[in-house]
Amino acid sequence: MKIDVLTLFPEMFSSLKESIIGKAIENNLIEINLINIRDFSKDKHKKVDDTPYGGGAGMVMKPDVVYEAFKSIKSTSAKTIYLSPQGKILNQNKIKELSKETHLILLCGHYEGIDQRVLDEIVDEEISIGDYVLTGGELPAMVLIDSVSRYIEGVINKESIKEESFSDGLLEYPQYTRPEMFLNKTVPEVLKSRKS
Ligand code: 21W
Numbered sequence: 103m104k105i106d107v108l109t110l111f112p113e114m115f116s117s118l119k120e121s122i123i124g125k126a127i128e129n130n131l132i133e134i135n136l137i138n139i140r141d142f143s144k145d146k147h148k149k150v151d152d153t154p155y156g157g158g159a160g161m162v163m164k165p166d167v168v169y170e171a172f173k174s175i176k177s178t179s180a181k182t183i184y185l186s187p188q189g190k191i192l193n194q195n196k197i198k199e200l201s202k203e204t205h206l207i208l209l210c211g212h213y214e215g216i217d218q219r220v221l222d223e224i225v226d227e228e229i230s231i232g233d234y235v236l237t238g239g240e241l242p243a244m245v246l247i248d249s250v251s252r253y254i255e256g257v258i259n260k261e262s263i264k265e266e267s268f269s270d271g272l273l274e275y276p277q278y279t280r281p282e283m284f285l286n287k288t289v290p291e292v293l294k295s296r297k298s
Contacts, residue, residue, distance in 0.1 A: 109210040112136035142170035165220035180205040185239030189228035201253030210239030
């Protein structure tokens with residue numbers, strides 16, 4: 103799967119180089135391209151935002167700059183997702199659905215958001231990761247990338263995915279590993295004789 107990320111803060115995504123997702127990138131199972139929206143500002147001061155029409159606090163990301171950044175991506179069949187507090191809240195079914203796509207474009211807003219006209223033009227879906235306020239769409243984009251990646255063939259073993267399919271609370275259970283005795287507590291008797 104190819105994932106293009108449109109963001110003003112590409113450095114925030116360096117944590118994806120770690121752990122399981124990092125391995126998946128190294129093994130070419132997922133390809134992540136970070137596109138710095140600021141690179142597409144034609145302004146001499148590289149301006150990317152401006153004050154909102156109608157007044158109000160904060161700044162709004164300029165539609166022309168976001169549009170130029172979007173157009174720099176060569177794509178015929180990509181699905182464009184805007185990470186937004188107004189979006190539909192992400193869940194495991196949506197993750198499963200998105201993992202079947204071959205190309206995702208993730209648009210991260212910052213400040214008060216992005217001019218609605220460019221959103222209307224380029225966005226296919228608007229997604230939130232929950233009802234709490236963050237400072238931008240970058241962490242939500244990373245949450246989406248992490249959870250979608252688990253479904254890409256070869257990223258994690260199939261057993262782990264199968265286990266979670268019946269683990270919506272009811273069949274979830276506490277886990278134990280060695281040592282058998284820790285802080286004077288032992289492992290539940292029923293688990294000791296079990297071979298995986
Ligand atoms: C937070 C931007 C609040 C704008 C006037 C009219 C992406 C997010 C975000 C952010 C506002 C997600 C407004 C869960 C999140 C995100 C930054 C409010 C809007 N002002 N999922 N409308 N929580 N957050 N201003 O915050 O970009 S996905």
